Amino acid sequence: MNLPEKFGENVFNDSVQKETLPKEVYQALRATIEAGKQLDVSIAGAVAAAMKDWAVSKGATHYTHWFQPLTGLTAEKHDSFIEPDGDKVIMRLTGKSLIVGEPDASSFPSGGSRATYMARGYTAWDPTSPAFVKEGTLYIPTIFVSYTGETLDKKGPLLRSMTALDKQAKRILRLFGVECKKVSTTVGPEQEYFLISEEEYLKRKDLQLTGRTLFGAPATRGQELEDHYFGVLKTQISEFMRDLDSELWSYGILSKTKHNEVAPAQHEMAPVFSTTNVAVDTNMLTMEIMKKVAKRHGLVCLLHEKPFEGINGSGKHNNWSMSTDSGFNLLDPGDAPEDNTLFKLVLAAVIKAVDDYQGPLRASVASAANDHRLGANEAPPAIISVYLGDQLGALVDSIVNGKEYKSGMAEKAGIGVPESPIFPKDATDRNRTSPFAFTGNKFEFRMLGSQANVSDANICLNTIVADAFEQFADELEGAKDVKKAAETLIARELKAHYRIIFNLDGYGPEWEPEAERRGLLNKKNTADAVPVLYEEKNINVFVHQGVFTREEAIARADIRLENYTKIINIEALTMLEMAKRDVIPAVSDFIGDLCGNIAAKKAVFEHIACETEKTLIKQLSSLNDAAFAACDKLEQDLARVDKDNIGSASQAMAHVIIPDMENLRKWVDEMETLTSSDYWPYPSYFDLLYSVK
Ligand code: ADP
Ligand code: MG
Numbered sequence: 027m028n029l030p031e032k033f034g035e036n037v038f039n040d041s042v043q044k045e046t047l048p049k050e051v052y053q054a055l056r057a058t059i060e061a062g063k064q065l066d067v068s069i070a071g072a073v074a075a076a077m078k079d080w081a082v083s084k085g086a087t088h089y090t091h092w093f094q095p096l097t098g099l100t101a102e103k104h105d106s107f108i109e110p111d112g113d114k115v116i117m118r119l120t121g122k123s124l125i126v127g128e129p130d131a132s133s134f135p136s137g138g139s140r141a142t143y144m145a146r147g148y149t150a151w152d153p154t155s156p157a158f159v160k161e162g163t164l165y166i167p168t169i170f171v172s173y174t175g176e177t178l179d180k181k182g183p184l185l186r187s188m189t190a191l192d193k194q195a196k197r198i199l200r201l202f203g204v205e206c207k208k209v210s211t212t213v214g215p216e217q218e219y220f221l222i223s224e225e226e227y228l229k230r231k232d233l234q235l236t237g238r239t240l241f242g243a244p245a246t247r248g249q250e251l252e253d254h255y256f257g258v259l260k261t262q263i264s265e266f267m268r269d270l271d272s273e274l275w276s277y278g279i280l281s282k283t284k285h286n287e288v289a290p291a292q293h294e295m296a297p298v299f300s301t302t303n304v305a306v307d308t309n310m311l312t313m314e315i316m317k318k319v320a321k322r323h324g325l326v327c328l329l330h331e332k333p334f335e336g337i338n339g340s341g342k343h344n345n346w347s348m349s350t351d352s353g354f355n356l357l358d359p360g361d362a363p364e365d366n367t368l369f370k371l372v373l374a375a376v377i378k379a380v381d382d383y384q385g386p387l388r389a390s391v392a393s394a395a396n397d398h399r400l401g402a403n404e405a406p407p408a409i410i411s412v413y414l415g416d417q418l419g420a421l422v423d424s425i426v427n428g429k430e431y432k433s434g435m436a437e438k439a440g441i442g443v444p445e446s447p448i449f450p451k452d453a454t455d456r457n458r459t460s461p462f463a464f465t466g467n468k469f470e471f472r473m474l475g476s477q478a479n480v481s482d483a484n485i486c487l488n489t490i491v492a493d494a495f496e497q498f499a500d501e502l503e504g505a506k507d508v509k510k511a512a513e514t515l516i517a518r519e520l521k522a523h524y525r526i527i528f529n530l531d532g533y534g535p536e537w538e539p540e541a542e543r544r545g546l547l548n549k550k551n552t553a554d555a556v557p558v559l560y561e562e563k564n565i566n567v568f569v570h571q572g573v574f575t576r577e578e579a580i581a582r583a584d585i586r587l588e589n590y591t592k593i594i595n596i597e598a599l600t601m602l603e604m605a606k607r608d609v610i611p612a613v614s615d616f617i618g619d620l621c622g623n624i625a626a627k628k629a630v631f632e633h634i635a636c637e638t639e640k641t642l643i644k645q646l647s648s649l650n651d652a653a654f655a656a657c658d659k660l661e662q663d664l665a666r667v668d669k670d671n672i673g674s675a676s677q678a679m680a681h682v683i684i685p686d687m688e689n690l691r692k693w694v695d696e697m698e699t700l701t702s703s704d705y706w707p708y709p710s711y712f713d714l715l716y717s718v719k
Contacts, residue, residue, distance in 0.1 A: 027272060034278035036084065038077055038157040046076040059154050060351065061207055062189065070121030077157060078107060078119035081164035089119055089164040091127035091149035094180045095134040096585050098479045100310050101170075103129050104163050124166065125151050131170070135588070136178060137581030146173040152181065155307045158277055167307050176578060180481035183573050184303055187488035190571040194495035195348055195356065198375075201499065201508050202368045206350035211488050212468075214299030215309045218340035218476050219316060220291050220328040221263060223717045226709040227326040232600055236593075237330035237477075238395070240601045241609070241691055243698040244336040245711040249289050257286045262718050263293065266323045270295070273315050279308045288404075289337040290715045299345060299468075302488070306481050309342075313477065325718065329477040332398035334711060335691075339399045340476035344483055347468035348372075348491075358467045364421055364431060367512050373422075374519045375498055376469065377412055379490035380462060381526035383567065384410040384547045385558030387462075388473075390486040392552040392586065394593040396475035401550050406461035406472050408555075409541045409548045411528035413460030419529045426521050459532035489571045496571075552590045553680035557673070559583035587676040591669065594679040594687075598664055601687055605657050605694060608707040613650045613697050616705040617643050642700060649697045656690035 034041075044052055051072040058065045081089070088104040095101050107117040131147025149168035157166045170179035177183055188211055195209035227233050232240040259267065267284050274281040280298035287294050295312070299305065313329055320327035332339035348356040356372045363369055380387060388410055391400070399405035414422060424431030457463055461473045474483050498515060505511035525544040531537070541548055549555035558564055560583055568574040574582065620643050624636045663686055667678045698706060 029275065032272070033275045036159045036276050037278040038080055038159075039278055040156075042080060043076075046080055048072060051076075055153065062154075062192075065125070065151075065153060067121065067125070070125050072121075074119045074121045074124035077124065077164065078117065081119075081157075081159050082107070082117055084159040085162055086159045086164045087117075087162050089123070089166060091129070091151075091168040092165045093129075093149050093168045093170040094306075094310065094479060094481065095170060095178060096137070096180065096582070097135060098180075098477075098589075100314070101129070101134070102163075102165070103127075119164075127168065129170075131172065131178060134170075134178060135585050136172075137584035137588070147171065147178055148173070152185065152303065154185075154301070155304050156278065160277070176575065180479050180485070181303065181306070183485050183578070184306060184481045184488075186573045187485045187492070187571070188302060190492040190573060191348065191488045191495070194492045194499060197499035197503070198368075198371065198495050199350070199356075201502050201512070204350070204354065204368070206352060206354070208351045209348055209356070210351070211302045211484065212299045212347050212349055213302045213305035213480065213484060214297060214345040214468075215305060215474075215480050216294060216296040216343040216345070217309065217312060217316075218287055218292060218294045218342065220289070220333050220340065221266065221293060221320060221325045221718060222291055222328065222714050224321065224324050224326050226713050226717055229709050230714070231604055233326075233328070233333070235600045236597050237328065238333045238398075238597075239335065239711075239714070240597060240687070241604065241694045241698070241708070242335060242711045242714075243695040245290075245715055247290075248337045252288075254286050254290050254292070255288045259286065260719060262323060262325070266319060266325060267293075267295075269322065270316060270319045273319055274312060277308070277311060277315070279312055281312075287338070287340075289334070289339075291718065292338065292340065299347075302484050306479065306484070309480055331393070331395040331475040331477065334715065336711075337715075338404045339402075341396075341399060341405055341472060342474040342476050342478060342480065344471040344474050344480055345465070345468050346471060346484065346487055355467050357464075357469065359418065363418065364424075367509050367516070370421075370425075370516045371498060371512050373418070373464075374516045374523075375494035376491055377526060378519050378523050379487075379494040380410060380412055381523040382494070383486070383490040383564065384526070385549075385555075385561070386486050386490065386564050386567075387471075387483070388547060388549055389555045389559050389583075389586070390482045391471075391473040391475060391478065392549075392555040392590075393475055393478065394552060394590045394597075395477065396473075397551045399475070400473055406459060407532050407537065407548075408550050409532075409537070409546050410461055410473075410526070411532065411541070411546065412526050413457045413463040413529055414527060415457070415464055415529070418464055419527070422520055422524075422527065425517050426524050457529070457532075460528070461532070485573060489568055489573045492571050493567050551680045551684075552586065553676040556583055556586045556590070556676070559586075584672060587672045591667075591672060591675045591679050594683055595664070595667075595669075598660060598683055598687055601690055602657055602661060604708075605653055605690060609694050609697070610650055610654060610657075612705050612707045613646055613653075613701055616701050617646050617650070619705075646697060646700055649693050649700070653690060653693040653697065656686070656693055660686040660690055 043055060051069045054066055054069045055073055057063050088106045090102040090104045092100060092102050107119055108115040109118045127149040129147060129149060147170060149170050152167045152169055155167040157164060169182040171177050171182060191211055192209045199206060232238065271281050281295055282298050283296040285294055316327045359369050360366050401408040421431055423429050463470045471483055474480060501515060502508055502511055525546065538548065565576055565579045568579050569576055620639045624639050627634050627636055663682050667675050669675050
């Protein structure tokens with residue numbers, strides 16, 4: 027493969043635009059993209075024509091406005107390029123069809139903010155994310171808005187949050203004499219996933235309907251040997267990864283790193299970072315391509331946050347930073363951060379933002395599936411805190427507590443092998459237990475779920491940091507000596523928000539009570555985490571930064587709770603179906619056959635003991651009764667949930683239905699360990715986790 031040639035072959039990227047567009051059109055389009063200027067409608071026709079010709083040369087017959095409704099997924103409706111011309115057709119894409127589309131919006135979630143009969147929704151081209159051809163269709167990235175301009179998707183608010191941050195960050199930079207056209211936020215999302223055999227997958231209703239195993243006794247071997255992480259790739263996996271990379275590269279996705287993860291059958295792909303909205307689009311495309319490529323290899327790619335109990339689940343570390351159009355990274359501490367007032371100010375803004383808006387940040391990563399990770403000993407805890415590492419931790423300590431700070435703590439480290447070079451010690455060591463860690467020149471927000479659209483977390487981050495910047499800029503713009511005033515402000519803010527900094531083990535038992543003493547939030551599930559979004563302060567910050575209207579903010583919180591409730595409901599119903607129709611009858615059959623065996627044995631040897639059969643029968647009978655009773659309780663509790671009231675329904679799901687489900691699972695999993703595998707209706711964890719060769 028000629029990689030540089032293959033890279034981006036399916037993308038209408040800058041080079042293709044330059045090659046195919048008339049010069050003035052190209053320049054106008056670049057100005058739109060780079061400076062965020064309004065697109066001149068008169069050039070849309072020329073861009074559309076060139077885009078269509080290029081797409082047709084790549085085999086496209088259709089185009090689609092590709093958008094990200096509040097389902098968290100992507101949506102597309104395909105139109106062909108054909109237009110009648112006498113008894114023939116011509117291929118055409120008009121400027122208008124490039125810029126706006128009108129899908130029927132009535133069947134997408136809107137949180138009750140828009141009556142269904144007013145279902146007019148529009149998609150509008152986002153020229154900052156490049157179009158591409160996939161499977162014979164030209165994909166045009168768009169935002170999705172209602173007739174009245176209300177956003178109905180994740181991308182609209184994301185772009186607004188980037189605009190808000192750009193505006194306020196430029197004010198901060200100007201104070202320090204740094205001029206630039208634009209400040210963009212950048213994101214590199216590290217994608218974790220599981221690969222299992224398709225044949226086994228198709229035998230599990232739970233995986234197919236809910237994305238995770240609702241039952242399943244652990245395999246006798248999990249991840250305790252710590253031998254899967256970075257382990258040698260199995261042939262089938264390695265072939266999948268090669269195929270995946272090749273496909274990702276063809277779409278211009280900067281797939282960089284691939285490796286085995288901690289749990290058996292778990293893997294990771296990390297791309298090189300890009301501008302946030304492009305990172306979001308390419309991550310959505312990456313997840314889709316992972317699933318498709320897996321299928322070609324007889325595999326299924328599971329993106330659920332917790333497909334298997336007892337081993338690690340999957341997340342998506344969101345590496346986040348801000349940089350100017352000339353590539354100056356606002357989170358780069360430089361060699362002497364202690365003298366770098368601008369850096370310290372930016373750092374203080376992020377720390378303040380994260381402390382002031384812990385609630386919305388926590389809510390931005392909350393989902394039914396991610397609830398299985400956060401707070402369990404594998405992902406960061408449900409408490410938001412900031413990790414700074416040794417060097418910056420000491421710097422902040424010196425500012426807040428007046429402790430001495432020695433510059434250049436990141437000295438050279440030798441490894442005691444003379445042939446091997448000395449390397450500079452990283453300024454930050456890794457602390458995998460922190461939800462929000464400074465890693466050199468960026469923050470890594472580690473609470474995101476593997477299947478999440480990363481827009482939600484980034485909308486929140488961009489907005490709250492923009493707000494902190496705004497407050498700082500308001501205060502400093504009038505100052506006679508900006509540097510001096512900034513140093514005073516930095517010290518004051520770091521003191522005020524010192525409680526959010528935690529450099530120790532976030533998994534340790536001391537952290538929860540300590541966090542409580544510090545007054546930090548600890549919301550353990552979605553039903554409890556999302557309601558903070560209705561608080562005045564948390565609505566206002568989004569409204570003030572122009573990211574959500576009040577109605578949009580409330581509608582989005584509603585949708586999160588509604589979605590949570592629906593998912594738990596589906597899981598509960600699936601469990602009931604599996605237990606009542608498959609597991610309980612299978613165990614009963616096994617018991618019946620054991621009884622038959624006793625009778626047969628007794629017929630031959632009158633006084634034979636049959637202890638094994640009798641013990642098994644007794645144990646399994648009482649477990650099956652317990653499982654049946656657990657089904658009954660779950661069913662009754664489910665019937666009592668008031669599904670029309672999302673507040674009380676989500677609470678009931680979290681605090682009544684989930685414990686019921688855990689109870690049912692306990693009995694079923696125990697029966698699995700006692701029932702002959704010939705009778706058990708589903709592939710075991712061993713079959714699921716170890717059948718790929
Ligand atoms: P680490 O080893 O600390 O995880 P890596 O260099 O492996 O850091 O990067 C992890 C991810 O962070 C990659 O996706 C990378 O592209 C991304 N990343 C690096 N720099 C930035 C940045 N300035 N903004 C956003 N993401 C970044
Ligand atoms: Mg990392």
